[in-house]
Amino acid sequence: MINQGDLAKTIIDQNHNATWSGSIYALKDLLMFVNNSQDIAVKSKVIIKRQIEDEIKRYTDLKNNTEIGKKLNEISKTTGFDFT
Numbered sequence: 384m385i386n387q388g389d390l391a392k393t394i395i396d397q398n399h400n401a402t403w404s405g406s407i408y409a410l411k412d413l414l415m416f417v418n419n420s421q422d423i424a425v426k427s428k429v430i431i432k433r434q435i436e437d438e439i440k441r442y443t444d445l446k447n448n449t450e451i452g453k454k455l456n457e458i459s460k461t462t463g464f465d466f467t
Contacts, residue, residue, distance in 0.1 A: 393450075396449045396450045396451055397449075397451055399445070399446075399449050400446055400449040400451045400452050403442045403443075403445045403446040403449075404446055406438075406442045407439055407442045407443055407446065410435055410438055410439045410442065411439065413435055414432060414435045414436065414439070417431050417432055417435065418432070
């Protein structure tokens with residue numbers, strides 16, 4: 384039987400993983416918009432893209448350090464299927 388403390392930690396871990404996964408998805412969507420925009424100057428685009436890419440990396444690192452993120456990464460390596 385799982386105790387309440389372990390259950391709470393699991394729920395929090397899953398919540399963090401989902402939140403950070405959603406953030407990564409939104410940032411990748413924003414990055415695609417910036418890449419495809421003809422209205423943003425090239426110099427500005429480079430600066431904006433670098434910042435977005437840094438944030439994607441930060442959220443990816445956070446997501447991958449959750450217990451569920453570690454398990455999903457292991458499953459991805461075993462099956463060859465990317466869950467992200």
